[in-house]
Amino acid sequence: MRDASLQTRITRRSALKMASAAALPALIRPVRAAEPSTLRVAFAIQPATLDPQKMRVGGVDYNYVYNCFSRLTTQDPLLQVQPDLATSWEATEDLKAWTFHLRPGVKFHNGKPLDASDIVFTFKRILDKDVGSVLRVNFSMVDSIDVVDPLTVRFNLSIPYADLPAAAAAYQAAIVSESTLDTVTVHPIGTGPFRFVEYRPGDQLVLERNPDYFLPGVPKLDRVIIRIIPEFTTSVAALESGAVDAVFDLPPEQVDKLKQSTVARVEEVQAGRWQGITWNCEMKPFDDPRVRRAFNKMIDKPAITEIAMFGHATPTLTPIPPFHPYFRKDIPIGGADIAGAKKLLAEAAIPEGFTLEMYVPGSNPPRERLATAFRDAAKQAGINVQLRIAPPDKFFAEMEGKVPFAADGFYGRATPDLMVYPWYHSTGSWNNTLWHYKNPEVDKVLDAARTTADKNEQAKLYGRFQEMLLDDSPGSVIYVQNFACGFSNKVHDVVVSPLMLMDFSKAALTA
Amino acid sequence: MAAYVVQRLGAAMVIMVAMSVLVFLATHALPSNAAALILGQYSTPETQAALEHRLGFDLPLPVQYWRWASHMLQGDMGQSFEMERPVAPILWDALGRSAILAVCSMIVVSTAGLALGVVAAVWRGRWPDHAASIFTYFGVSLPEFYWGLVLILIFGSTLHLLPSSGYANLAEGLGPFIAHLVLPVSTLTLTLLAHVTRLTRSSMMEALDSVYVKVARARGLPERLVILRHALRNALIPSITVLAQDFGFLIGGIVAVETVFAYPGLGRMLVGSLARQDLPMMQAAILVLTGVYCVANLTADLLYGVVNPRIRYGGSIG
Amino acid sequence: MAIRRRRRLPLSLVVGGALVLALVAISALAQWIAPYPYDQMHIRDRFLPPNLTYLAGTDEYGRDVFSRLLIGSQLSLALGGTATLISMGIGVPLGMLAGYRRGATDELIMRTLDVMLAFPPIMLVLLILAVTPPSLLKTAIAIGVLAVAPIARVTRSVTLDLMSGEFMEAARARGERLRYMLMRELLPNIWPVLIVEASLRVVFAVLLGAVLSFLGFGVQPPAADWGLMISNGRAFVDTAPWISLAPGIAMSVTVIAISLVGDGLREVLDPRIGGR
């Protein structure tokens, strides 16, 4: 801190800073240098559960699982599937059976060697209705899982499915051991680069280096301390004062501010996390396609993106993000057509001044801004939107999909199929929860896309899908958010992934 | 005095029981479907029913209350729905940290408040009085979280003088331990000071205007003794009750302050569990907080008895 | 108890009273004074510091902070007023009845209120607001219910004081009915104390409302009371401080003004100043 201020021009502020630092007695010198290889990361929310299969919300949960556990496969920052516990895999020709070959010599943190039965146990657990894992629907095509030999497992599917290796990279698919499952919520045992040390809810979660990690030379850090700091004002201040070394998932308003900092930096990547507005096609007034079209026309995606995210997001057509190869760059994402919307509304006999309640899960300022901005647009079209901010958990449990009109958002998924199929296919899980969209044409396209292994064919099909949804969308996916993290300048090599992840395994600190 | 103690203890027990019933009923009046909350979006009515049965939600309310209350009494606060960990250790941890914050704040508030109040009363109508009242007006005019933000901005972000978040174990050294407490304690103090100061001022003024102070002066005691021995001793008695009352506000303030300063205490835990509708956590947190408040009031009552000779020494001696 | 006429009004009452009147007038006329609709966005003018076009600057939507302040004053004052009315409406009759009837009625009322008082103040409100969807009225009711017990206590103690007044016994010696006793003999003598208490309660409600908004249990955007404005503005507290500073100052002024009125009244009504 002092070096930094010496290097910069001595302004009044920095002079004051130095003076006060000098004046402060050593006793209450606040910022004690942490041991060199302890990384302290601030997260805004605490992990909900330590049980990987039961995780529902992202954020800190995913990061903890990622660093503490391993999965069969993993995805690199370019969303390409890479080996993790499985070193290789292959499918049968019809894509209905997948075989994974496990890495030999992998040990759990308690020393127990990993074998194929752990994989089978984990996936059976995922498929167990009583466990209630959100991943179950992603693997609904799995008929059975066989242990071929201690280092080989085979998944037998009911339908052809090309993206199984990518699906297996999901965080909830982290491999657990049956023998340690009873303590999984208190003292989880995984195979990841870091071992669990302790978790004090509301305070911090401590991980330490796993010396037996299967990849050589990693991790470099001795310890990772995940601190829970709900206010970003506070966590950014802590980052600047050196009380933490990194801040996870900065909101847009903090990104620009932190970019000015001399002691910390921002690493920002485009990510697949999207936010938008959902309307329930089974409920009035959205059972009328004209109303849906009218609402689509009200939305000025670039403008809302700017208001909600201050430029730290990209307007998009569907959950397929603009940086994805399949994204239809040729379709313009334009402004609103209020007159057109009004005309459609008139046709649908929606009176001027029609009042609609819009439910918004709270604790997410961008989403609130999105809703507020949309409200403004709707007002111009003669629709009176009343916002109802609800506690997020309450929203997800009781309102999502049960109210006609809401603002919502989802984390990015690994493959185009996982990104759209659950939302837009008439049998899709999220579709049936959220908005009940039924379009046989779309179904046909999505089914075709998921069963082909030909990339060009897929690109064409998903391109068509994006076009089909332009008008008739059961909601509006407005933008995909950037993922930005703040780092102290002494932190190096933390991999920031568009999947909202900080990979600490290669990270290091300079003194 | 013994009768007084027994009476206060009895009253506190009755209130705790009433409170536990209230907490139980209020949380069970939650319109949310707890099982759906626990199981998430993909739960089916059957799995929900099974869980409800396992949790005993299908039993009559009095039975549920009895089970809950008797478990509580044994220190078993159940499992957090969300974290699936026992609530008790988490709660006691958080309570311990909140208690540190609360006790430090109470100490600062009571000493500073009493001192300011005495100064204001002794120099009533003159500048120390006005200064004290402006200061306290100012402090109480904004909610805790705002002062918290302002203090973070000044001492954390701008001056980098003090850590603006979290908390340090005593094991990490006395310095960091204290440093982490300075800002939250200051914030709480700022908002609570007014109440104590004003009450001390008015009870001190009443004492200074009393006949016994006049008599003490007529005995030729120096003013210092008159103020400290005669006036303050009596002015302290009502202050005890006020401090206990402020403890209630402190608990409220702690909820906001802990959020602002990322202080891992019970208040934040409560707000979190409310937002997530984590029933066992919520019940336990509310019950413990009210219990703490009850104990604070009880302590004040008992202290009141000790300080007030009318209660300590009952009968007349003719 | 009698107001000493001829006594000069204390400065605090004059200043506070003027401020409160001004605030009430401003918030009553907010719709006409406000230069912009409170929810009108000026996308290009976001985060502007105070200037001649936007007197208190603009917020993250480019909305005029000054206009929002004015409209927000309505919500904050409405919250404070409604909550106080509710608590007075319940607390005063209860306190008067308890003090007047004494005996079992008194015990029943006061012990029930003791249980309410045994809840740390914010707990009850949080509980109510957490279990049901938020609305301003509900917040007001919750805060109002919270203050019932202290108001009833004050009312009761004043009533008890008055009960020893011989005019009360004279009325009883005439065989006056309960209604007359409470409304004509007691109430006119209680209200001066109640006004002081009410001012305290309004302040308390405004502040608590802000805390609830901060914790996410308050009013719904884009409507904004000052608490929510502060809460929303806190993300920009170092880049665009006016967004949260302006409502902070407004709240501070309001709270101080109301407190001044309360203290001034207390000084007028009771020269010895009884604290509570």
Next chain:
Amino acid sequence: MSGAAPSPPTDPLLEIRNLTIRYRDGGRQINAVSDVSFALKPGGSLAIVGESGSGKSSVAGAVLDFLGPGAEVSGAIRFEGQDIAGLSPAQRRRMLGRRIGAVFQDPFTALNPALRVGRQIAEPMVEHLGLALPEALGRAEIALREMGIERAAEVACAFPHQLSGGMKQRALIAAALACGPSLLILDEPTTALDVTVEAQILRLLSRLRRETGVSLLFISHNLGVVRRLCDDVAVMYASQLVELGDVRSVLERPAHPYSKGLLASRPPLAAASRGSRLAAIAGQMPTDPTPDAGCVFAPRCPFHELRCSNAPQLLTIAPDGHQVRCWKNGVLGPWPRQAVVDIEEPVFHRGDTLVNVTGLGKTFDKRARFTAWRLSVADGRPLLYRRPGRVPAVNDVTFSISPGEVLGLVGESGCGKSTLGRLLLQLLRQSHGSVEFDGADIARLPTQALAPFRRQAQIVFQNVGSSLNPRLSVGEALERPLALFNLVEPRERTRRVEALLEMVRLPGAYRKRFPHQLSGGERQRVAIARALATEPRFVVCDEPASALDVSVQATIVNLLADLRDAFALAYLFISHDLAVVAQLSDRIAVMYRGKICEIGTAAEVLAPPYHPYTEILLASAADDEPPAVPQGASTELAVGHPGCVFAARCPHHLGSICATKPPPLRVQSASHAIACHLDTAQLALSRLGA
């Protein structure tokens, strides 16, 4: 001058010269003390007498430097040869406690409730004499014993709330005298005490004066008390010293009209005829006296002439040596008395009773409160019990009042006399016994059925500060009973209110006033008018004149007498002041601890045979030095024992019979009865001090 041994002329101990005190009130200045001069010689005792607002306490305040920053003091205060007015506040403070002791009016608030009594007495010794605390505490105990407290060690360790009023005042006197001051300032030291306790304190003070030679500056409103303690007296009126001289000569031959009026207003301790009225002083004291414009007493003076208001009055020497501020210099006629048309003494028969009380009792217990239940763990076994009830406030009382008759009820504070009055009006419900009004047992009636009775029975209270609702105008207060009982057509009410005001001798325009705009006497008149608005036949007067100054008290007593005669009212006249009761009553009942111990016509009660308690009351109230009255150790007998309630304090205590057996009723005549174990002959014999 009187009792002190002749001594060569010495320098005065305290000399006050041209003392003037002004208070600022808003923009105005108010004269509290104007040009007062007097001297107190060593060992002497001087009383300053005057009604409230006369400035007498300000004089004491000036000596003690207690007036506060709002007061402007000029003139000289010489104490022990030193002008202390010129000293620094700290120097003056050091003088207090050591050279000057002070005792104030209200012993109940003058002791610090949070400190032990002994500590408070020891305090000045530690401060001024430099004693160590343990030694000072030892001396405090001795001092308490000096004050006539037997269990001094116990009292020294007690907290103030554990002591009775008289005991507190003794402790305060002990503290004031702890360092052996040469001057003791007593500011109404006995006003808050019962008459028997007052007598004891006065005896104590005069003994201390004899034994220690301390000089007394005694502030009082009561001329009778002054006679028992002081050599000299200074009478103050409206900030001025109007008369100064030897106590006996001033009291016997007052030279100033005000002194004369003050003395004449005091009722004598004797039964009065129906036609007798007290000599009252009309009008009231000016709140902002301006002595420069002429005699301040002129507006109220029956002897005033034009000349009185021309020039300020000077203090002149009267023929018998005392100083008077009146140009007439003592040459005055007798104080005029209110003329009363001859009234026939009414004769009451046992048969025609208006109020008949039989076996009436009231015990305040908290049965209704469930918090009265207590958990006892004292004996190891938890036990739920209810706090025992108190001693009965009114205990088995039987008497009757005829129409038009005044029954006086005398007793010390806490004896149950007010409770009895409220029971008669059913403002409190009795625990047992019956109350008949006009032949109907109203004690059995439900509250709703009491309306006709309420109209006929009314009450006037003691406390002029709270007897009127401060938020109602006089007119509203008087109209309410008219409206409630539908007595007068609404249009007629204003006229009726004015008639009522006229009846109590207030101008009709007063109906627009609010209570705070009235003086104490005026408020009491309004309260009387309100009680009489319903044209009752029976009025309970609960100490109606006790809170008023002597001169005002006389006008109220006269008014009550006039109204009694005009409307044939029956009163239950409650007072602690035997003389006032005697002035108005046909019969008198003496009450002690809830029991009536003697009842009879006024003349019978005031003359032997007496109940021992009546005897003590009479002796204590006498103007002369009261006889030694045994205190009695009141706690030695258990509260609520079955015997005589007065046994513990009785000077004629007969032994165990008094404590174990209720006293028999000794009937002296058809109207006179005494409840005592002593037989009639013994009762007639036993005269204290005789």
